[in-house]
Amino acid sequence: MPELPEVETVKRGLAPTMEGAMVQRIELRRPDLRFPLPRDFVARLTGRLIVGLARRAKYLLIDLDDGTTVISHLGMSGSFRIEEGEESDQPGEFHHARSKDKKHDHVIFHLQRPYGRGVARVIYNDPRRFGYMDLAFRNELDVYPAFRDLGPEPVGNALDAAYLAARFAGKQQPLKMALLDQKVIAGLGNIYVCEALWRSHLSPKRAVATLVTATGRPKKELEALVEAIRAVIVDAIAAGGSSLRDHIQADGTLGYFQHSFSVYDREGDSCRTPGCGGTVERMVQGGRSSFYCRRCQK
Known part of the structure; x- marks a missing residue:
């Protein structure tokens, strides 16, 4: 399972493409990953501006301009891939190689990037489908079930x-x-x-x-x-x-x-x-x- 440094690396790799971009549309290849995707997942993301990416423990957080946060866990085999035209980049390096087999592409973010930088696709691929995505409001993350009992991060002043x-x-x-x-x-x-x-x-x-x-x-x-x-x-x-x-x-x-x-x-x-x-x-x-x-x- 990807650990904190891998998720942090993925966050840093996705940020230049995703931060400041507008979600033109969301393409779902299936209705579920490890758990069913929220029924309003597509509607709540379409047309929204991505204001920032963050991480909590082993979770990637994608913050939108209306206060919604996409919570993503990579599970055992999940990864994100960036595509711009014919070019493809897979941010994050893992102890075991990540899949690029397109039959395991399950969620695709179609993005319009700012400052005339054109469009890009951010693709979530997960052969084993142990990862998941959910939605929550940013100001309620402290009570989100996966976060409310978490200890301090391993880097930072809270851990001593x-x-x-x-x-x-x-x-x-x-x-x-x-x-x-x-x-x-x-x-x-x-x-x-x-x-x-x-x-x-x-x-x-x-x-x-x-x-x-x-x-x-x-x-x-x-x-x-x-x-x-x-x-x-x-x-x-x-x-x-x-x-x-x-x-x-x-x-x-x-x-x-x-x-x-x-x-x-x-x-x-x-x-x-x-x-x-x-x-x-x-x-x-x-x-x-x-x-x-x-x-x-x-």
């Missing part, structure tokens, strides 16, 4: 060691599972949890309470974890941003942060921690693969 100490105190939950809980941190997914735990030398099996003092204050290990979370997300977003600026991965299949993975999907490889000498192992926690080095992650 004191916050996590308050959430972890007295709990024996494994650290990996706690970090995947979207009510604790919004948008932090499996790949980047594995990477952050490796960077901070913490075991995914470690009980979260062991990172908190008896008085409820964060230990230095927890402070290091917060810094590692921030760093790995920033690095991943920067990798995606570089590829978009260069336009060298327009087919959506090359490059991106997977070339920088230190532990994720590297079972059996030597640990990259200098002087460690351990081996990356894989185990399953809560139905998800955890990759770690038992020698340096305690």
Whole structure:
């Protein structure tokens, strides 16, 4: 499933085409994705101006000039493709390649761009149809079911060691599972949890309470974890941003942060921690693969 850095990269890739454009028409190739599309989806978007793109956790948000927001989740295999005439660009780089098979094109935004830049098509493609789109008013997003219980973003001032100490105190939950809980941190997914735990030398099996003092204050290990979370997300977003600026991965299949993975999907490889000498192992926690080095992650 695309994680926060991939969705942020998609947002940045779509913004130059979509922001400021007018929706000439919406073409629906089917009435549903993972869930049925809103019945008034076409009527509410047609003729509207796109005033901005945003992201919350792993959701792409498309803001319209009447206060409506299109909420889009990419699911397992969803992606957007930009077409201008015969040219095609697919913003966002993923650990697994995204489809460009047109039989899986389900929603097409036909756009009139400002300043005489002509027309463009933004196409949502999703072979497995686990993604979805919905509509809500921007001023009501805090109570939208998918958002109302979300924790803070992994980058930003709301996430700090004191916050996590308050959430972890007295709990024996494994650290990996706690970090995947979207009510604790919004948008932090499996790949980047594995990477952050490796960077901070913490075991995914470690009980979260062991990172908190008896008085409820964060230990230095927890402070290091917060810094590692921030760093790995920033690095991943920067990798995606570089590829978009260069336009060298327009087919959506090359490059991106997977070339920088230190532990994720590297079972059996030597640990990259200098002087460690351990081996990356894989185990399953809560139905998800955890990759770690038992020698340096305690």
